Amino acid sequence: EAGVTQSPTHLIKTRGQQATLRCSPISGHTSVYWYQQALGLGLQFLLWYDEGEERNRGNFPPRFSGRQFPNYSSELNVNALELEDSALYLCASSSRDIVNQPQHFGDGTRLSIL
Amino acid sequence: KNQVEQSPQSLIILEGKNCTLQCNYTVSPFSNLRWYKQDTGRGPVSLTIMTFSENTKSNGRYTATLDADTKQSSLHITASQLSDSASYICVVSSGYSTLTFGKGTMLLVSP
Numbered sequence: 280e281a282g283v284t285q286s287p288t289h290l291i292k293t294r295g296q297q298a299t300l301r302c303s304p305i306s307g308h309t310s311v312y313w314y315q316q317a318l319g320l321g322l323q324f325l326l327w328y329d330e331g332e333e334r335n336r337g338n339f340p341p342r343f344s345g346r347q348f349p350n351y352s353s354e355l356n357v358n359a360l361e362l363e364d365s366a367l368y369l370c371a372s373s374s375r376d377i378v379n380q381p382q383h384f385g386d387g388t389r390l391s392i393l
Numbered sequence: 394k395n396q397v398e399q400s401p402q403s404l405i406i407l408e409g410k411n412c413t414l415q416c417n418y419t420v421s422p423f424s425n426l427r428w429y430k431q432d433t434g435r436g437p438v439s440l441t442i443m444t445f446s447e448n449t450k451s452n453g454r455y456t457a458t459l460d461a462d463t464k465q466s467s468l469h470i471t472a473s474q475l476s477d478s479a480s481y482i483c484v485v486s487s488g489y490s491t492l493t494f495g496k497g498t499m500l501l502v503s504p
Contacts, residue, residue, distance in 0.1 A: 379444075
């Protein structure tokens with residue numbers, strides 16, 4: 280069974296640019312979650328998509344947005360990049376039974392803002 | 394406000410020794426508590442999930458305990474190996490969809 284895959288592995292951008300990160304969940308999983316992990320900090324919840332709809336959003340500005348496609352893959356878009364957006368962005372997938380089932384994480388996209 | 398506090402922040406132990414990591418939480422309502430292992434440069438991997446009624450759960454050399462009354466959990470690692478060097482993250486689930494993450498304990502196992 281293929282795990283959660285994320286692309287690209289690394290992404291280098293400059294301030295003000297836009298970044299698009301992609302995630303393919305485990306087959307059969309309908310929920311996709313996005314997290315930001317800045318250096319020295321814990322995982323910060325960004326967005327949760329399920330069945331193509333945004334279900335919940337963390338405390339991040341609107342320039343962080345995303346979508347989920349009919350095949351359950353997902354994109355995270357970050358507009359007007361700022362230096363503090365440099366972080367590891369992790370995607371996780373799960374079945375809708377988040378209470379009892381673990382989230383499966385990808386290995387992340389390392390976003391560096393110059 | 395839901396919070397998960399982990400201690401110690403970092404820990405160095407000799408290979409073969411045991412260690413215990415702590416997690417205290419103030420999360421309500423409580424659904425379950427999870428421990429994840431995150432190797433450097435990789436995504437977290439689930440070690441255990443415990444519900445309110447479970448006191449102990451093991452996964453190989455990893456044993457997690459939960460005291461729902463005091464809102465404390467611990468992760469005990471037995472006979473540590475170099476591959477145990479990683480960040481260990483405590484996550485508490487609240488209600489249907491809310492997860493609160495601790496900042497993790499960085500463990501270094503030294504030969």
